Amino acid sequence: MAELAGLAEGDPRQVGRYRVLARLGVGGMGRVFLARSPGGRPVAVKVVRPELAEDAEFRRRFAREVAAARRVNSFFTAGVLDADPEGAPPWLATAYVAGMSLNEAVAAHGPWPEPSVRALGAALAEALEAIHATGLVHRDLKPSNVLLAQDGPRVIDFGISLAVGSTALTLTGAVVGTPGFIAPEQLRDGDASPASDVFSLGAVLGYAAGGTGPFGEGPAQEVNFRAAFEPPRLDEVPPGLRELAGRCLEKDPGRRPSVAELLAELASDTGAGPLTQREWLPAPVSRAVRERTETPLPSTPPAPSPT
Template identity: 45%
Template sequence: MTIGTGSVLAPLEPQDPRETAGYRLIARIGEGGMGTVYLSHTRGGQPVALKLIRREFGQDPDFRSRFEQEVRAARRVQGYHLVPVLDHDTTGASPWLASVFVPGLSLHDALSAYGPLPLPAVFQLIGCTARALGSIHAAGVVHRDLKPANLLLGAAGPYVIDFGIARATDSTQLTRTGGVIGTPQYMSPEHALGAEVTTASDLFAVGLIAAVAATGRHPYGEGGATALGVRIANTDRLPPDLSGYPTELKPLLERCLTADPAERIGTDELAAMCELFAGRPLNDFDGWLPEPVGQEIARRVRAAENPPTPTVADAGAGAGAGDFGPARTGAGTGTAGAFGGVHAADTAFAPPRPAGPPRPNRPTPAPGPSPNRAPAPAPAPKGFRGGLIAASLVLAVLAGAGAVWLLDEDGSEDGAKTPAAGQEAPAAPEPSDPAKAPSAPKTSPSASAPPKAAYTPVFQDKPFTLRGPSGNTGTHVDLDAPQIFPKGAIGKTQGMELTYQNWGDADLRFLTAAGKSPGTTPEECREAVATNTLTSSVGRVELKEGKTITKGTVLCTVTSENNLAMIRITDVIQDPSKGTYGPMPDYVTTLTLWKIG
C-alpha cells in the first residue's frame, strides 16, 4: 500500500470521490491492489479508514458474495490489538468497508526507515499479534495475508488489520485460472502450494515476521518474492536456515516455521512465551518502541488531527469518482467545492445504515439492492485516464506445485490495478449548485419509520450504571434482564445489546442497532432507532472527549428479545487529567424497557 510522501495522509486527487454512502472523504490514507483507503469520520466524529474496493473486483458477483461473508465474519471479531470493521456495503457500484482509523506506522514502513527492532520490542509485537490472532481465530476467521504491512505500530501498542478480507479475492476470475492470491514471502507452505489454509498458516507467517522484524533477514534467504515463495513451498525438504538469529528468538522461530501445520505453536502459548522473553507485560507500552519510531508515530498522530483539505483545483475538478463511481452514492450529485476547506472536526456525517455486527445464532438477511445506492455511472469518453498507478502482473509457476501467483508491482498486494482491456473509466459528473446539494444521504429501507405499535412498560427508570472497564477487559450488557457481565469473555455476546471494552480497540459497541432519541416517549425512541442510527462502535477518543455520548443523551435500541430499551444518561464520570488512554468513563443511567406489540 502506498501513502503520501512523508505523511500518513495525502490530499484527495481530482479523480477521487468526495463522498461514499454518506461518509465524507477527507484525505487519502493509502492505495493497494484491492482499492484505495480514505480518511472519513462517523457522525460523532470518530476517524475511520474507508477502503473503496476496486471496480474490477466489485463487478464480479462471486467476489461480492464472498466479500459480504468475510466482512460479516470480520465484524464479529472482538479482542486485543485489532482494528475493528465498523461498516460495509456490497450493493453499490464499488463495495467498501470502514474500520477504525489508527494513525500509526506499519511495521513494513518502520523496518524500511529505521531498521530492525530491539528484541524486547519484537517479542512484545509478536505476543500482541498472537493475542489478536487468538481473537480472530475464535471468531472462525483466518487472516490469510499476515505480513509487516498489515501490522500497525501505535503509541498504544500494535494492531492487526485486514483480517479475513484477503480471502474474498479468491473467488474472482484471477483465481479461477489457477492463481494463489497473497504475498509469497509471508505465505505458509500449504498456502504457497494451493492447499487448505487454516489458522496454523497465520502462525507460520508470524514466525517469518518475527525473524524479519528482529534482524531484517528472511529465514529463507535473499531474493524476490517469487524465489522466497518457492523455497517456502519446499520447506518439508529444505527447512529454513535459523543460524545467525538471536538465541532467545530461535525457540519461537522453530515452533512457528514447521512444515507440518499440526506441529506449530498455538496463539496462547506463543503470547505467553513472548511475554516471558520480553521481560515486561505485553500491555505495557510505555516507551516500548525505539525513540525515532515513537517520534514518527507521534508526528502521524498530529498530522491526522489536521488532515489536508481539498485545494481550489481539487474543488473545481468536481466530485467525479474517477474509477470508483459517483461521489454521492444515494444522495444526488454534489460538487467537491461544497466540501472545500472543511476541517476534520467539521466533517461529521451520518452513515445511512446500522453498522452493528450480526448477532450470533440469529438469521442474517441476505444482501440485496438498496434504493439509496446509485446505479453504476455511464462510461466516460474514450481516452480518460484515471489517477491510479498501473501495476505489473508477475506470474510465477511453482516448481512441483502447479500454482500461479498474481502479484502487484511490489510483490505485496493482491490484485491488478488497471482496468481490463476495453474497460472504460466513468466520467466525472458535471458540477452542480452546492446550495441544491442534499445535506444528508437518504435513508435506506432499514431506516424507514416503523408502523404504529403498542408499547407495554416492563420497567421504567431503573437505575443502571455502566462502569468503565479496566485494562484488557470487557463488560457485556443484557438490557432485557437487565444484567451487566464485568470481565465478559471475548466473543461471548449472544443475547447482549452492548459491550463496553478496553482492549486494543477500546470502545462502546452496540450489538443491536442503536439511535439517539430527541425525547423519551416509546414512539420517539423507536423512530430514533430507525432514523438516527449510530455506528456500531463509539471509540475511546469520542468517549473521553464526550463527542457522542454526554449527560442528557437518550439512547434507544430494539433488543435481542424484540423489546424497546431506552437508556438515559444522567451523569458521566471521568478524570480528564488521565489523558486519552486513561480510565474509560462511567455512565450513570436510567433504563426503561417496553414490550413491543
C-alpha cells in the first residue's frame, strides 16, 4: 500500500461508518483512504470520482461487480468488506494491506530472484482462480494492483475495471487498463476473459523477474502496439521463467495456459512450506515490508497535505 499522506481540503472525514485517517492514493475509480471501522479495524476505502458517480450505467455495473467481488474468497485477495453503490458518492471498503505494491518494490529494490517470482506466481494464480470462480475477470492485473505482505501477496481492484470501463466517459475509444499489461484481445475489441488475466499475469511475472515490463516503456500507443503485435522482451528474465512467461504472453488467448494449469505447475515450487512459514520475498523487499507493517497507524488524521 502507498505511504500515508495527510488529508487535503475536500477529502472526506467519514465515509459510511468508517472514520477516514489518511490518504493512500488516487486510482482510476477515485481516491483511496485509510480508515477505521467502529471496532478499530483498518480498511482501505475507495471513494468514486464525482464524474463517475453521476453516470447511471456506472452505478448499475458498480453495484453488480461489487456484489460479485464480495463473493471472492481467497487468502491472496484483499477482500471487499463493505460498500454503498447508492452513496453520494458511491464507495467500497476493502481489507487494508500495510505492505507495499509490487511496482514500488521493484522500482526501489530491483528484479526478483527466480524462487521469489515463482512463489509470487503461484499465489497470484490462486487469487485469479478464486476471482474467476465468481464469474469475474480482473481486467487490470498489474504491479500496482499487487500488494506485498510477509505472508503473501494480495490482489486488489478485481471486478472494478468493468464498471469503470462501461461509462460514457470511457466509451470514446479509450482503453481501460495499463499499457504493457493489457491482453491483445482487450486492445483490439475490448473482450476480456480469464485468458486475458493470464496474459496480464505473464507480464507481471516478467516485470518482477526482469525489472521492466515485457513490452518496454514509452507512450501508451507504442507500448500497446508492441503488446498486440510484437514478441515480448524476456531477455532479462531467468531461463527457468522465460518459457512460462512466454506461454502466458501468447497473442492468441487459446494458446495460453489456463489458470489451473499454471497453478498446478507453480504449486510444485512451494513444497518448502506455506508462505506464512518461510521467507518468500527478496531480502531487501522483506525488510521494507516489515518496516512498513510495524509502523503504527495513525489514530487521528495527520496534518493536512499542502494544496
